[in-house]
Amino acid sequence: MTELLEQYQHKLARMTLREKIGQMLLCGFHGTEAAGDVERLLRTYPVGGVIYFARNIESPEQVERLSAGLQGIAAKSGQLPLWISIDQEGGMVARITNGVTLMPGQMAIAAAGSNEKAYEAAYISGLELKSMGINMNFAPVLDINNNAANPVIGVRSFGESPQSVADYGVKTIAGLQGAGIAATAKHFPGHGDTDTDSHLDLPVIMHDRERVERVELVPFRAAIAEGVDAIMSAHIYFPALEPERLPVTLSHTVLSGLLRQELGYEGIIVTDCMEMNAIAVHYGTVEAAVMAVEAGADLVLISHTAKLQEAAFEALEAGVKNGRISEKRIDESVARLLMYKEKHGLLQINMHTDDEIVSGGSERSLSKVRNNQTSSNEQLERSSLQHQEVARYISERSITLVRDQLDMLPLKPERTLVITIAASVTTIADEQLSQAVTLGSALARHGLDVIDLTITPEDVALSSARLLQAAEEESISQIVVGTYNASSPSGDPQCRLISWLQQLGKPLAVVALRSPYDLLALPDVKVYVAAYESRPLAMDSTARALMGHIPFAGKLPVSLI
Known part of the structure; x- marks a missing residue:
């Protein structure tokens, strides 16, 4: 981490505290146009990115315009290009369903029995997401569904075998990232053996550390070895991993200790949505956003409410100013986020020079984003029938x-x-x-x-x-x-x-x-x-x-x- 901080020190020094804190927030919004509340948010707060839900989707063409519009607002406001993220797992959990190749979900892919088709499905989905200006996908699900009563994972999982989930997960990560999309392995360290939906309450998993190592962590270790860009934390309490009653998202012991130090993960740690009841009811979304950063999260996801997004931003800024969070801790996450934005072509500027990171770079970066998007669209038009054939092949064999x-x-x-x-x-x-x-x-x-x-x-x-x-x-x-x-x-x-x-x-x-x-x-x-x-x-x-x-x-x- 010290080496990464040194590499980006000149850029971090040119960013204000508000600009750095903004990079650590990923926000949802209502509407299908780059206007209204989301425009006000982007002009007022230099947030790091947005997340799309079905409420933001009308058609692929509209999504492409929306993405370009949002990036344009960020550029004109002198901000860095945005992460534009989505939950496009395939099957029953997909935000874009019309005008794209909707791939079968993860359990169907595993039932079809081909790791190579898992790669193809992810690569195709990645190309199509990229053509709409999306650059981060919250997939694959690496939870091992070995609990028949699990109300929230189920067919979103590749199945009950740790090794099979690892194998299919690695292929999915490779496919998405091969298409230029930041893949996100979720929900660390595993949401598969719960009978509670963390959207509704705080699940507790009582397995001992040996069992967690032998089962839940297997696919995440494989994902880290594959070089997955991001890992999403679970709002679940593991007593064997955390001595205090804290969900993983808020646990320094798990995020900074287990994930960073023991497992050696150097990529982005993103939280699951902080408005889910497992967090909001027990800790409060705003306070939990600060706790998550203290624990080691790089990117805090607040999916729905503008007032909570703004309050979380202000709470993080206040936390640094009053000494609760060190600015070095903020810099660690921002340096990592800059590195991955550069990796995905969001920063055309050379991060190893003294070029301006915000004012001059954003317009040039936006141009590069648009060029990449045009190239993806041309490739997509040539391949759409082939994409559908892959989806049908998997579906029929599942x-x-x-x-x-x-x-x-x-x-x-x-x-x-x-x-x-x-x-x-x-x-x-x-x-x-x-x-x-x-x-x-x-x-x-x-x-x-x-x-x-x-x-x-x-x-x-x-x-x-x-x-x-x-x-x-x-x-x-x-x-x-x-x-x-x-x-x-x-x-x-x-x-x-x-x-x-x-x-x-x-x-x-x-x-x-x-x-x-x-x-x-x-x-x-x-x-x-x-x-x-x-x-x-x-x-x-x-x-x-x-x-x-x-x-x-x-x-x-x-x-x-």
């Missing part, structure tokens, strides 16, 4: 036949009732999904005679009588039900409906359209397929497999025992 005790599959060309439980937001990590394609409509498109019914998870209980009546019709010879998190605490109505349908004596197949663990709540089901997600491509691949047009090629990345 669909997993877990059991068929009735020899029901492929489906017979007979009248079929298909009930799709629509995708539902179960955690803040999700975005609201529109059910544009149902399992029934996908089967119908491939030639099956279908009665297509869709119901939300919340309305299953109220609609069970109607659904049973439809299933009792003499013309219906087989039934397919697509479940959505039926194994969750709120999934009982789905399980009861399936039990009643089974009593009709007609062949019935269950397709898990998100969590493969639904089978644990439906042990008597004779025919069970795991699709891992309910995006349109997954629906189409599932329909083709159910009808025998493609083989069931997927392998479960988790145990259903």
Whole structure:
């Protein structure tokens, strides 16, 4: 760290304290244009970057304009180019879903069984993000999902095997960074074995240090060896790692001790959103922002509220002025952030000379960013069909036949009732999904005679009588039900409906359209397929497999025992 500080000392000396503190904040905003609140924020506070959510997205073309507009505001304000970040994991957690190649999610990729395709998927996603001016992706998820009751990770994980998660994670990091995107391994040191969503409360993991070393840390060690640009901290309390009741994000022992010193990580440490309840309720977002910097975080993420972003900025500045935080501690993070911005082409200036870091560099840097973006767009236009082929290849090979005790599959060309439980937001990590394609409509498109019914998870209980009546019709010879998190605490109505349908004596197949663990709540089901997600491509691949047009090629990345 001393060598890095010396390397950037001249640049740090030319930055004001406010400019340095700003580099350590990553802020979300509302709206789809570079105007209004976000423009005021960027002109008033020299923040290091922004994060996009679905609320900021209309189309790839609009995102490209938004990114260019935000970078333009920063440049005209004499500030450094911005990190423009996003959670584009693929599958069920993706902020941009239209006009891009939406890759299958991580568990589907692992089910498809190809590390090289994981690299291709990440590389393609990276190229497309870069074409829209995005330069940082909060992926991959390196949590090992070995807890069937985990409400927030699940299919976002590559599975339950530490080595498999490490292998797929390393390929994903290489693909994203090969495309020029800063990859972010999350959620350190592991969010896979919790039954609490940190968006809602503070999870506690009671495993001893030996177990954490043997399981949770395996993929993060691999990511560090791969040279991952950023690691995101988890809002989780590990008593074996931290003697005080502090989540990892606020723990100097874990961030500076374990991650920096023991594991030797030299990249960016970014916090998960500081407005999540695990932090906001127990510590307060603003105070926790200061605590996170004290602990060793380089980049503090505040995703939603402008007043909290501004208050955190002022609290950090006050913390330095009153001696709570040393300016050397700030300089350590800012030097690291400058180094990685330079790595990703955000600083055209030569950081090894005495050129101005803020006033002269930003306009030139913005020009370089635009040139890089134009090059990516040209490459994207040539490759879009090829990108879609990769996504389809992975999706088709991910669909997993877990059991068929009735020899029901492929489906017979007979009248079929298909009930799709629509995708539902179960955690803040999700975005609201529109059910544009149902399992029934996908089967119908491939030639099956279908009665297509869709119901939300919340309305299953109220609609069970109607659904049973439809299933009792003499013309219906087989039934397919697509479940959505039926194994969750709120999934009982789905399980009861399936039990009643089974009593009709007609062949019935269950397709898990998100969590493969639904089978644990439906042990008597004779025919069970795991699709891992309910995006349109997954629906189409599932329909083709159910009808025998493609083989069931997927392998479960988790145990259903």
